[in-house]
Amino acid sequence: MKHVSSPLIELKGVGKIFHTDELETHALSGVQLEIAQGDFVAITGPSGCGKSTLLSILGLLDFPSGGSYRLAEQDVVGLDSRARASVRNTRIGFIFQAFNLISDLTVEENVALPLTYRADYDRAQAQKRVREVLELVGMTHRARHYPGQLSGGQQQRVAVARALSGQPAILLADEPTGNLDSHNGEAVMQLLEELHRDGATICMVSHDLAFARRASRIVHMLDGRIVDEDTFERLRHERDMPIPVLQGAVG
Numbered sequence: 500m501k502h503v504s505s506p507l508i509e510l511k512g513v514g515k516i517f518h519t520d521e522l523e524t525h526a527l528s529g530v531q532l533e534i535a536q537g538d539f540v541a542i543t544g545p546s547g548c549g550k551s552t553l554l555s556i557l558g559l560l561d562f563p564s565g566g567s568y569r570l571a572e573q574d575v576v577g578l579d580s581r582a583r584a585s586v587r588n589t590r591i592g593f594i595f596q597a598f599n600l601i602s603d604l605t606v607e608e609n610v611a612l613p614l615t616y617r618a619d620y621d622r623a624q625a626q627k628r629v630r631e632v633l634e635l636v637g638m639t640h641r642a643r644h645y646p647g648q649l650s651g652g653q654q655q656r657v658a659v660a661r662a663l664s665g666q667p668a669i670l671l672a673d674e675p676t677g678n679l680d681s682h683n684g685e686a687v688m689q690l691l692e693e694l695h696r697d698g699a700t701i702c703m704v705s706h707d708l709a710f711a712r713r714a715s716r717i718v719h720m721l722d723g724r725i726v727d728e729d730t731f732e733r734l735r736h737e738r739d740m741p742i743p744v745l746q747g748a749v750g
């Protein structure tokens with residue numbers, strides 16, 4: 500029998516080491532993270548602390564160097580590439596900072612793209628689903644346009660529709676408001692909040708604390724580790740302190 504309360508996502512002791520030339524970068528160390536179904540988690544922290552690396556691992560775009568990852572009670576670290584691709588296509592929706600729409604496909608073709616790899620959506624079902632998600636993000640009136648004909652905010656709404664089209668178990672968003680002005684950033688943030696209210700599970704990376712605080716839970720990262728809020732604030736404060744001698748030496 501399925502245990503109802505087991506988390507949708509369960510990371511244990513996840514590490515990630517990048518090797519480049521002589522350099523070894525410990526991008527993630529000992530990461531423990533649980534995300535329950537219906538959660539809206541924001542991951543925040545300074546540049547280079549490992550947020551995107553963590554999201555890539557959650558989205559099965561990259562492998563951890565160590566540790567375990569269970570998604571919907573399935574061990575997904577040991578899967579072969581075909582099985583990984585299948586889990587990615589059916590379970591995960593991505594939203595990127597730079598929208599990443601395909602410029603020579605129309606809005607509706609972009610949104611339909613994830614469904615073309617799905618045996619469980621025939622043409623009619625895919626068309627119906629595309630109409631539904633475009634309606635949801637308020638972009639029906641631009642279905643036949645190309646991404647280049649849309650504003651940044653509109654492009655991101657289309658990207659959200661594309662992420663939603665395959666009815667994923669979780670939406671992963673890496674700085675979804677990062678390329679947008681405050682007005683459009685706010686609109687995309689409100690859209691994510693609305694999706695969450697309707698039951699979506701979301702994990703969003705944002706270095707903007709004002710956006711991160713609107714999630715139901717904030718995960719703070721520093722140097723590849725998840726830290727509690729007090730530690731985060733203390734270390735952030737320490738690092739922000741000017742060091743006059745060093746500044747003088749550099750200048």
Ligand SMILES: Nc1ncnc2c1ncn2[C@@H]1O[C@H](COP(=O)(O)OP(=O)(O)OP(=O)(O)O)[C@@H](O)[C@H]1O
Pocket residue numbers: 517518519524525526544545546547548549550551552553706
């Ligand atoms: N493919 C790679 N090869 C080598 N090092 C990498 C690679 N990807 C990331 N890194 C390193 O891993 C660390 C974490 O990078 P990551 O992109 O996860 O940071 P981030 O928190 O998303 O930063 P930002 O806020 O600037 O997007 C950084 O030191 C980065 O230089």
Ligand SMILES: [Mg+2]
Pocket residue numbers: 550551552
């Ligand atoms: Mg990043």
